[in-house]
Amino acid sequence: xxxxxxxxxxxxxxxxxxxxxxxxxxxxxxxxxxxxxxxxxxxxxxxxxxxxxxxxxxxxxxxxxxxxxxxxxxxxxxxxxxxxxxxxxxxxxxxxxxxxxxxxxxxxxxxxxxxxxxxxxxxxxxxxxxxxxxxxxxxxxxxxxxxxxxxxxxxxxxxxxxxxxxxxxxxxxxxxxxxxxxxxxxxxxxxxxxxxxxxxxxxxxxxxxxxxxxxxxxxxxxxxxxxxxxxxxxxxxxxxxxxxxxxxxxxxxxxxxxxxxxxxxxxxxxxxxxxxxxxxxxxxx
Amino acid sequence: xxxxxxxxxxxxxxxxxxxxxxxxxxxxxxxxxxxxxxxxxxxxxxxxxxxxxxxxxxxxxxxxxxxxxxxxxxxxxxxxxxxxxxxxxxxxxxxxxxxxxxxxxxxxxxxxxxxxxxxxxxxxxxxxxxxxxxxxxxxxxxxxxxxxxxxxxxxxxxxxxxxxxxxxxxxxxxxxxxxxxxxxxxxxxxxxxxxxxxxxxxxxxxxxxxxxxxxxxxxxxxxxxxxxxxxxxxxxxxxxxxxxxxxxxxxxxxxxxxxxxxx
Numbered sequence: 001x002x003x004x005x006x007x008x009x010x011x012x013x014x015x016x017x018x019x020x021x022x023x024x025x026x027x028x029x030x031x032x033x034x035x036x037x038x039x040x041x042x043x044x045x046x047x048x049x050x051x052x053x054x055x056x057x058x059x060x061x062x063x064x065x066x067x068x069x070x071x072x073x074x075x076x077x078x079x080x081x082x083x084x085x086x087x088x089x090x091x092x093x094x095x096x097x098x099x100x101x102x103x104x105x106x107x108x109x110x111x112x113x114x115x116x117x118x119x120x121x122x123x124x125x126x127x128x129x130x131x132x133x134x135x136x137x138x139x140x141x142x143x144x145x146x147x148x149x150x151x152x153x154x155x156x157x158x159x160x161x162x163x164x165x166x167x168x169x170x171x172x173x174x175x176x177x178x179x180x181x182x183x184x185x186x187x188x189x190x191x192x193x194x195x196x197x198x199x200x201x202x203x204x205x206x207x208x209x210x211x212x213x214x215x216x217x218x219x220x221x222x223x224x225x226x227x228x229x230x231x232x233x234x235x236x237x238x239x240x241x242x243x244x245x246x247x248x249x250x251x252x253x254x255x256x257x258x259x260x261x262x263x264x265x266x267x268x269x270x271x272x273x274x275x276x277x278x279x280x281x282x283x284x285x
Numbered sequence: 286x287x288x289x290x291x292x293x294x295x296x297x298x299x300x301x302x303x304x305x306x307x308x309x310x311x312x313x314x315x316x317x318x319x320x321x322x323x324x325x326x327x328x329x330x331x332x333x334x335x336x337x338x339x340x341x342x343x344x345x346x347x348x349x350x351x352x353x354x355x356x357x358x359x360x361x362x363x364x365x366x367x368x369x370x371x372x373x374x375x376x377x378x379x380x381x382x383x384x385x386x387x388x389x390x391x392x393x394x395x396x397x398x399x400x401x402x403x404x405x406x407x408x409x410x411x412x413x414x415x416x417x418x419x420x421x422x423x424x425x426x427x428x429x430x431x432x433x434x435x436x437x438x439x440x441x442x443x444x445x446x447x448x449x450x451x452x453x454x455x456x457x458x459x460x461x462x463x464x465x466x467x468x469x470x471x472x473x474x475x476x477x478x479x480x481x482x483x484x485x486x487x488x489x490x491x492x493x494x495x496x497x498x499x500x501x502x503x504x505x506x507x508x509x510x511x512x513x514x515x516x517x518x519x520x521x522x523x524x525x526x527x528x529x530x531x532x533x534x535x536x537x538x539x540x541x542x543x544x545x546x547x548x
Contacts, residue, residue, distance in 0.1 A: 048473040049444065163336065192335040192500050197544040219474055222546030249548055263478035265507040267545055268530055273485070274478035274507065282475070 008080055009036040010213055011060075011181060016074035018052070018059050030056040031237045033074070035230075037181065040211040044224040044245070046260070047234035053217050056234070057183050060215075061095045078180075097127045100179035104186035106166035110158040116142075117154030120173045127177040141176040142169070145202060164195035168202070175206065182206075183215045188223070200227055221261055225249050233257045235281075256281050290462055290494050291324040291347070296356035296366075298342050316342040318518035319356070324462065329488065329495040331509030331526075333502060333541070339518040340498045344464040347496070348380050349373055360462075378408045381455035385467035387447035391439040397425070397450055398435040401457055408458045424453040427490075428483060445476035449483065456487065462494045469504060481508060502545055506530055514538050 016033040019026050030052035037043050045053045055064070061083065064070045076083040078098060083091065095101075103109045111119055120138045124131055131137050135154075142150035145168040158166055167187060174182055184203065188196035200223060207214055216228060224231055224245060232242040233254065241254040252258040262275040297319050302311030317339040324330045334340045345351040347358055349370060358366035365376050384390035391400055401421040405412055412420070422432035428449040439447055448468060455463050465484065469477040481504065487493060499505050505512060506526045514522040514529065514537065522535040533539045 048475055193502070193544040194335060194540060197546070200546070220546065222548050225548030226546045260475060263475050265478075265481070265503040267503045267506060267542070267547070270507060270526065274481050276478045276482060277475045 010039045010041075010079060011037040011215075012075075012077040013056075013060070014075040014077075016056055016059055016076065017072070018055050018064065019071045020065075021069055021071070028237055030059065030234075033234075033239055035232055035239070035242065037213050037215065039180070039213055040207065041230065042207065042214045042216055042228045043230045043232060044216045044218060044228035045232050045234060046217075046219055046221070046224060048219065048260075051234040052237040053234045054185055057101075057185060057215055057217055060183065061099050062091060063095065063101070093127065096123055096174070096179070097177050098179055099181045099183060100174035100177060101183045101185065102167070102170045102174050102187050104189050106163060106170045106190070107158065109170060110166060112158055115155055115157055116161070116169045120154075120169070120176050123173050124176050137176065141172040144175065144206075145169075145172045146198075147172070163191050164198065167191065167195075167199055171199075171202065171206075175210075178210075179212065181213045181215065183217070185217045186219075187216075188220075189218070196223075203227075221249070221264060233260070288325050289323040290326040290361060291496070292357075292359040293323070293343075293347070294321040294357045294359075295319045296321070296343065296346060296358065297354040298339070298346050298351050299354040315518045316351075317346065320515070320518075320520045321356075322513055322520060322523065324494060324496055325510075326461075326494055327488075327492055328510040329497050329508050331505035331512040332496060332498045332515060333500060333505050333512060334515035335500065335541075338515040340500075340515045341466055343515070344382070344466050344496060344498050347464060348377065348382055350382075374407075378458045379460055380462045380464065381458065381460040382464045382466060383448075383451050383455050383468045386471055387444050387451055388439075388471075390451055391447055393439050396436055396438050397421070400439075400450065401425075401435075401454055404454060404457045420457070421453075424457055425450075427456065427487070428453045443476075444472055445480060448472060448476075448480055452480075452483065452487070456491070459491070460493070462496065464496045464498070466498045467500070468497075470499060470501065477504070484508070502530075502541065514541070 014034045016030060018030040019028050033056045035043060047053045058064055059072055060076050062072060064072065083094065117138050120141060121134045124134050124137050138154055139150045142153055147153050147168055161169065188199050191199065203214065204227060206212060218224060228245045231245050231248045232239045235256045241257050248257065252261060259277050259281050263277065265274055296317055298317040299313040299315050302313050320343065332340045332343065342351050346353055353366050356366065357364050360376060365373060398418065398421055401424055402417045405417050405420060421435055425432050425434060430446060430449055469480050472480060485508065488495060497505060497508055509526055512523060512526055512529045513520050516537040522529065522538050529538060533542055
């Protein structure tokens, strides 16, 4: 059951801007990004590489280079509490605590020299000091993501696991601290379709059972249509279109969204040529 | 001679398993286990399957990047599977490969001119430096990149542009067959569409034959004349795209199709 939505959104992002500076050049990676996320809701952020979708998600907890190479403005409110300008030690508790992340390539986000169990245990020890039996908690979290032999996997190193298993371990780590919001940055891009389905089914179940909100960054419209409640389309650092998923999948008001959906080959609808983005819609590269 | 450019029969690639504590010989790992298929000239054969199904190994075995355990690889009637590496050289010119990861398949320390020149130096030793430079500029244009980019280095390009450079490198030696190993999996959907269209244009222009290895069924359906479905080292089903997608016979194909999120 979804929890009853309160008037106050769980996450409220307003006018978020991220600027990177190298030498005397400034690059605006995200500009005027605003959205709201209710408890239990799934927001999909879609866009191409370089559209600012990952950067704006990382900016939620300032997981970015320090000033002056990167400057951040705007407001991020978690349950009414402003996160921008919060001191680093407070923010560190929120990262991985209330807001947890999983990334695209599980192989590179896990530390290769520690066992899976150690890495999950580390997160538990840091964010939930009240937990006495960390080992039991690690095993429980691995079992929750449908890893069949959690005791064995806890003692394995990342390289001993397949991509799908590594991503499960990442999810277990993210969930071990009972986050309110899970930011999943292209969680299945590196995986096969059958494994992708398993991972997405798993995330859907965890969301249902825990009432957890998910910010899902992806460029797969199939996943969005089946999984998200709301969609925000990013282009050149800004959200150009957003709304409920049914609406955006049916009628796209921004030409970029339209073009992006048109260039995807679909099963059973063979065309002679794929549609490509027109020059004015292409992100300059 | 038949219309088949490539005829593969009973191809197997086995890797030795790790011996156990008692030094007993372990079961070999059967990456590819007795597969047979043909690739007709001028057509595209799609090869789909999960990671670990042996699809990449199959492609690599054809160009001798994976050791052959058994089977025959006939290229226009000649068994290229038994050739030594040096005897295989003339066929390397005919069979080229495009790799999945455009970030790792280009030498970061070489500029585009040297990346594209290298295959020319090997296969066209009579070419002068000037000839090569002219040819490289022409290659860049054929993959829709400006010829001025010859002096740039791989890190200056986006993923899609790098994949175009990888394609230009494969085209340099005027191949007949190109093995495309997941050429668009690492790309954004919009860039993916551009690269797929480019591959199809080049096929028409140069009469190329493709073995297109990928895990994205929609892309494979779009480009292929014939599809092979691989699972656990074997081909479990093959047919035209409409047969495979419209009426899948094997359970694995059905699972694969069911896993694709539709919209």
